[in-house]
Amino acid sequence: MKKIFFIVALCSLLLAPAAMAQVQPSDSQYAVSLHVGYAHNLTYGSYANFDIDAYMPINPYFEMQANVRTSTANVHTFGVQLRPNFALPVGELYVEDRLMLRFAQRDSYRDFVHAISLGYMMQYVNVQVGMSNRIITPLPYTNHSEDGMILEPFDVVYRVEAFVRPQTSSWNISLCFSNMDNYQVERMWQPMFYLGGWYDMNEHWRVRLSGKMKLAGMFHLNAHYYGAELRVGAEYRF
Amino acid sequence: MKKNIQISLGSLFLVLGSIFTACGPDARLDMVGMFAGSSPIIDKRFEQSMEYNKQAGYATIQALTDDYHVYVCTDTHIHKTRKRWEYFIDAYRADLLCPLAVHLGDIIDATTDFGYIEEALAPHPLAAILPNKTDTLMAVCGNHDIYFKQWEQYIKTFKTSSYYFVVKTPTSKKDLFVVFDSADGTVGKKQLTWLRETLAWAEKQDFRHIVACTHTNFFKRDNSQGHSSNFTQEETYALLNLFTSSGVDMLWSGHDHSREITQVNGMTSIVVDSMKDEDKEPYYMLVTMGEKIDYKFVAVP
Numbered sequence: 141m142k143k144i145f146f147i148v149a150l151c152s153l154l155l156a157p158a159a160m161a162q163v164q165p166s167d168s169q170y171a172v173s174l175h176v177g178y179a180h181n182l183t184y185g186s187y188a189n190f191d192i193d194a195y196m197p198i199n200p201y202f203e204m205q206a207n208v209r210t211s212t213a214n215v216h217t218f219g220v221q222l223r224p225n226f227a228l229p230v231g232e233l234y235v236e237d238r239l240m241l242r243f244a245q246r247d248s249y250r251d252f253v254h255a256i257s258l259g260y261m262m263q264y265v266n267v268q269v270g271m272s273n274r275i276i277t278p279l280p281y282t283n284h285s286e287d288g289m290i291l292e293p294f295d296v297v298y299r300v301e302a303f304v305r306p307q308t309s310s311w312n313i314s315l316c317f318s319n320m321d322n323y324q325v326e327r328m329w330q331p332m333f334y335l336g337g338w339y340d341m342n343e344h345w346r347v348r349l350s351g352k353m354k355l356a357g358m359f360h361l362n363a364h365y366y367g368a369e370l371r372v373g374a375e376y377r378f
Numbered sequence: 379m380k381k382n383i384q385i386s387l388g389s390l391f392l393v394l395g396s397i398f399t400a401c402g403p404d405a406r407l408d409m410v411g412m413f414a415g416s417s418p419i420i421d422k423r424f425e426q427s428m429e430y431n432k433q434a435g436y437a438t439i440q441a442l443t444d445d446y447h448v449y450v451c452t453d454t455h456i457h458k459t460r461k462r463w464e465y466f467i468d469a470y471r472a473d474l475l476c477p478l479a480v481h482l483g484d485i486i487d488a489t490t491d492f493g494y495i496e497e498a499l500a501p502h503p504l505a506a507i508l509p510n511k512t513d514t515l516m517a518v519c520g521n522h523d524i525y526f527k528q529w530e531q532y533i534k535t536f537k538t539s540s541y542y543f544v545v546k547t548p549t550s551k552k553d554l555f556v557v558f559d560s561a562d563g564t565v566g567k568k569q570l571t572w573l574r575e576t577l578a579w580a581e582k583q584d585f586r587h588i589v590a591c592t593h594t595n596f597f598k599r600d601n602s603q604g605h606s607s608n609f610t611q612e613e614t615y616a617l618l619n620l621f622t623s624s625g626v627d628m629l630w631s632g633h634d635h636s637r638e639i640t641q642v643n644g645m646t647s648i649v650v651d652s653m654k655d656e657d658k659e660p661y662y663m664l665v666t667m668g669e670k671i672d673y674k675f676v677a678v679p
Contacts, residue, residue: 181612182564182566182567182570182613183567183570183610183613183616184612184616185567215612244612244615246616246619247615247616247618247619248619248623249615249618249619251611276597276615278618278642278643287641287642287643287644288641290597290599290640290642291599292597292598292599293599294600294601295598326610327598327607329606329607330607330608330610330611354610356420356563356564356610357415357521357563357564357607358412358563359563359606359607360411360521360561360562360563360594360607361407361409361411361412361415361521361525362411362415362416362417362419362521362524362561362562363411363412363413363414363562364415364419364420366564366610367610367612
């Protein structure tokens with residue numbers, strides 16, 4: 141049974157590119173969104189997240205996004221993404237430059253992540269791959285110690301996302317496999333799984349609902365549940 | 379940059395290659411475990427370890443001198459041969475200053491019978507006069523030790539994978555070694571609570587040194603980690619904070635196969651080199667536990 145499940149999962153992953161189709165035009169509206177999430181993991185137990193995101197298309201070829209998350213787990217994240225994009229006859233090519241500062245105050249550590257990736261967006265599929273580096277710093281940090289910052293200079297980031305309808309649709313459902321989102325960039329061998337959807341109530345308001353699952357030990361080959369998050373929110377488009 | 383790209387592509391091919399080498403009688407990796415592992419998950423394994431600890435208690439080992447030696451090896455990945463494993467056993471048993479050795483996991487490669495490991499321990503004359511030969515070799519399981527339902531064999535052979543032991547010296551100095559299971563990349567909820575309680579207790583005792591031992595390495599500082607995964611970020615910081623605020627002097631781990639020494643908030647984290655028979659540069663670590671902890675790496679022929 142487990143082998144069948146494994147083969148089906150592998151085939152789904154390999155056949156995902158077959159879902160590729162038409163070009164996805166850039167969303168040209170400024171938007172602000174608010175989300176709340178209930179989350180649980182083996183380390184923190186239960187906690188809640190509160191997110192504010194701002195999406196800013198500067199011009200048809202350049203977008204910016206800012207993300208802030210605060211959490212009852214006493215972990216706080218600030219992120220900025222810069223995204224130049226280039227329309228192609230089919231789909232859109234983009235470069236995403238992501239900077240993220242994450243304060244794990246509960247554990248007195250801070251990490252700063254820089255990730256740069258190349259993405260290809262189509263109506264039904266979004267694929268992204270790139271590299272990241274991370275600086276881990278104990279808090280409070282002092283320069284008067286032989287202990288320095290810990291640099292993890294090279295890691296791989298990736299994202300494979302499939303949508304059931306074209307992304308211009310008024311509602312949609314997506315499945316995603318990635319080691320990064322707006323509030324966390326994990327190491328290469330620590331993927332996270334997402335299931336999400338949106339519904340446009342009118343021209344300005346969009347509601348979103350999504351779930352995230354994080355397994356521990358996938359690449360230790362003894363995978364099991366580590367954490368999950370259920371997130372709901374609304375987005376206002378100007 | 380070129381090397382980074384090579385490592386990335388190498389990792390990808392390794393994963394794809396691994397998928398295709400996961401079947402057959404001589405399988406080395408249990409790839410189905412990416413989605414559903416064949417051994418019990420960490421909380422269950424921890425319970426089994428605690429059951430044994432409850433019955434057997436926690437070991438206290440008497441060192442013959444205040445400065446004593448601990449031999450540390452990891453990632454022997456014993457498959458068809460055990461040449462370096464035998465070399466290591468002979469080395470630590472021949473050293474009269476050494477009351478114990480530690481294996482940091484990935485003792486076997488995947489489907490190797492743990493009896494093959496025991497055979498190498500059993501014939502040595504010293505084993506016969508020791509009440510329990512596993513007391514002289516402290517082990518913790520690694521991910522390769524639990525593939526293909528091998529946890530059952532591990533626990534039968536080594537009895538526990540989450541425990542602590544104390545080494546006492548002739549002048550009543552005491553060192554604490556806390557060993558914890560990270561074979562599936564997490565310490566889990568129950569073991570984390572146990573670690574917190576154990577280290578809170580340890581802070582109230584008069585230990586000269588506290589050393590934490592596990593399989594999975596904490597950081598991803600260089601390209602050597604192309605093939606190996608770590609703890610989740612949340613757990614990495616929680617464990618670091620716990621160890622550095624509880625007076626842990628050293629953290630010993632393996633998994634990465636390459637040496638890495640990191641100073642973090644007053645603690646020294648050491649990833650020990652692998653010691654596979656196939657390795658070009660195998661090492662074990664020889665630690666001298668004295669007023670200071672000194673260590674060196676010894677090449678294995």
